[in-house]
Amino acid sequence: MxxxxxxxxxxxxxxxxxxxxxxxxxxxxxxLVYLDNAATTQKPQPVIDALVEYYSGYNANIHRGIHTLAEEATAAFERTRDTVKEFINSACREEIIFTRGATEGINLVAYTWGRQHIRAGDEIIVSTMEHHSNIVPWQILCEEKNAVLKVIPINENGELLMEDFEKLLTEKTRLVAMVHVSNALGTVNPVKEIIAKAHAVGAAVLVDGSQSAVHLDIDVQDLDCDFFVFSGHKVYGPTGSGAVYGKLSLLESMPVFHGGGEMIKEVRFEKSTWADLPYKYEAGTPNIADIIALKAALDFVTDTxxxxxxxxxxxxxxxxxxxxxxxxxxxxxxxxxxxxxxxxxxxxxxxxxxxxxxxxxxxxxxxxxxxxxxxxxxxxxxxxxxxxxxxxxxxxxxxxxxxxxxxxxxxxxx
CATH class of the missing domain: 3.90.1150.10 (Aspartate Aminotransferase, domain 1)
Structure with a gap:
């Protein structure tokens, strides 16, 4: 070593x-000299232990059972939601939606909020330094809705040209989808300023926190972003885990994403009704073990x-x-x-x-x-x-x- x-x-x-x-x-x-941490971080023993403890001690499906194992698994799963809430300082736990990672989180917003709000001629703004996962979903949406995708240019140092960004903002701007930290360059973007300027023209803002969540202190209330996504595996947690933060009023008004068990209140052949937040967006059996172990990862980062x-x-x-x-x-x-x-x-x-x-x-x-x-x-x-x-x-x-x-x-x- x-x-x-x-x-x-x-x-x-x-x-x-x-x-x-x-x-x-x-x-x-x-x-081993491991210098590929922007792709995925290695996992500390507490995260590995959390995975083993779940599968060897209380493996059960959650939210639906009254037996002891189900109740223990449900409690551990929901403790992670509270930890994520504190980690990014959201206002309430109902604003935290578990996903398989940032990519699924961005797609969730595109397929729900996007299809609800984007119309022909509307504009979505991204930057030159976006990861494909924060480009392709908006391209698909723009093609479907006949909307326009605009791109903020950068300089040779890999920094956003903020004056150009301001010129791109119009009354047609509906969304700014912005990476907080570039995975390829390490650039930290001025997202708080971007959010304020976007809100001034009535646009919503999604922040891709895939790289920032592990490096920067995240306060979604202070940023005033409308959505924030991150992946657990880049914060020393398991793969297949992540979360979407959304402002409560937005999440409540948005249509559902996946359909199935857990996300429903009642199902009839004539009509179904949806569960309350956050479960409205968590259809089916989730990635229970990895979400439970995500808490251990976030605690490890916080304690360090x-x-x-x-x-x-x-x-x-x-x-x-x-x-x-x-x-x-x-x-x-x-x-x-x-x-x-x-x-x-x-x-x-x-x-x-x-x-x-x-x-x-x-x-x-x-x-x-x-x-x-x-x-x-x-x-x-x-x-x-x-x-x-x-x-x-x-x-x-x-x-x-x-x-x-x-x-x-x-x-x-x-």
């Missing part, structure tokens, strides 16, 4: 790493301390940025003034995939490609990047390993 000095950025990294079992393994005979985590990750980002800037041929993509611990780069005359393979041979896991942000790569005129993204358990020694591995890979490939 690679460790650097025990205390970094106020975190005991040696102690933290012992709580992530996968970090003990080797890849191709080398200690977001501010300490952020300080540590920022130190790693600064160190990695400085190290890579000194390597000939390396060009960093995305130099926003405000960013989180995501470092994307290209190397002259070297394909990102080739670079990723050689780094993997040294046990270093990075992401290569367009990162589900193809229009963003088109803006920079590149097929993709190599992306290193840092988490609470990464160390300065791992940054040094990345830089050393990159230098050797370039010598082989250039």
């Amino acid at each position: 690679i460790t650097s000095p025990e205390i970094q950025g106020g975190l005991d990294t040696a102690l933290l790493r012992r709580q992530f079992p996968i970090l003990e393994r080797q890849v191709k005979g080398k200690p 301390g977001k501010e300490r985590i952020r300080q540590h990750e920022n130190e790693l980002l600064a160190l990695a940025t400085s190290a890579l800037e000194q390597i000939p041929g390396v060009r960093i993509i995305g130099k926003a003034a405000e960013k989180v611990s995501v470092l994307s780069f290209v190397v002259d005359k070297v394909h990102p995939q080739d670079l990723g393979i050689l780094l993997d041979n040294r046990g270093i896991a990075v992401r290569t490609g367009h990162h589900c942000a193809q229009p963003l790569m088109d803006f920079f005129g590149i097929p993709g990047t190599t992306r290193a993204s840092f988490a609470m358990y990464n160390t300065k020694a791992e940054v040094e390993a990345l830089a050393a591995g990159l230098e050797k890979a370039i010598k082989l490939l250039a």
Whole structure:
């Protein structure tokens, strides 16, 4: 296991790493250096324990049974809803809808609120740096409704051109769907300002918090966003878990998404009526185990301390940025003034995939490609990047390993 000095950025990294079992393994005979955290984070022992405890101790379907196991499972499931409410500071638990992740959350809003409110000629605004999951659902909706999709441009540093955004806003703007933090660049967007400007023309705002929920303090009431989505697996939780926040008045007025059990109040062949929030949007048997384990992940982040985590990750980002800037041929993509611990780069005359393979041979896991942000790569005129993204358990020694591995890979490939 690679460790650097025990205390970094106020975190005991040696102690933290012992709580992530996968970090003990080797890849191709080398200690694992996991730098693909923007794709998914590794899971601490409390999350793994929560999954095992559910399946070995009280596995049962929820909300419908009166026996002991069902009641225990229901209580654990609903405790996660309360934890998510606190984690993002929503006004009430009824505003928290469980999903399989941010992608399903965005689609939920598009298929319900979108089909209810978008008409021919209406306008939806996204940005150049959106993940495909915050582009494609709105494209589908616009094609169906004969609406218009507009795109906020960015500058060469990977920052939104806010003056251009203001010009895009019109009386026809119905929705602004905005990534809080770019998964490909690490750029932190000024979403509070964006929300205020959108609301001034009567538009609703959806914030994609897939990357921000793990790095930034989230307060949906202070942001005043209408919708906020995030995925559990990027916050040290299980895959297949996530949540949508929506303002209560909006969720109450929106049509249903999936039909089936749990989301109903009464079913007759003539007509069915819907359950109260939040269950109106949670049809069928949910991903019980992973939602229960999501609470353990959010508690782990909260107990570790977001501010300490952020300080540590920022130190790693600064160190990695400085190290890579000194390597000939390396060009960093995305130099926003405000960013989180995501470092994307290209190397002259070297394909990102080739670079990723050689780094993997040294046990270093990075992401290569367009990162589900193809229009963003088109803006920079590149097929993709190599992306290193840092988490609470990464160390300065791992940054040094990345830089050393990159230098050797370039010598082989250039």
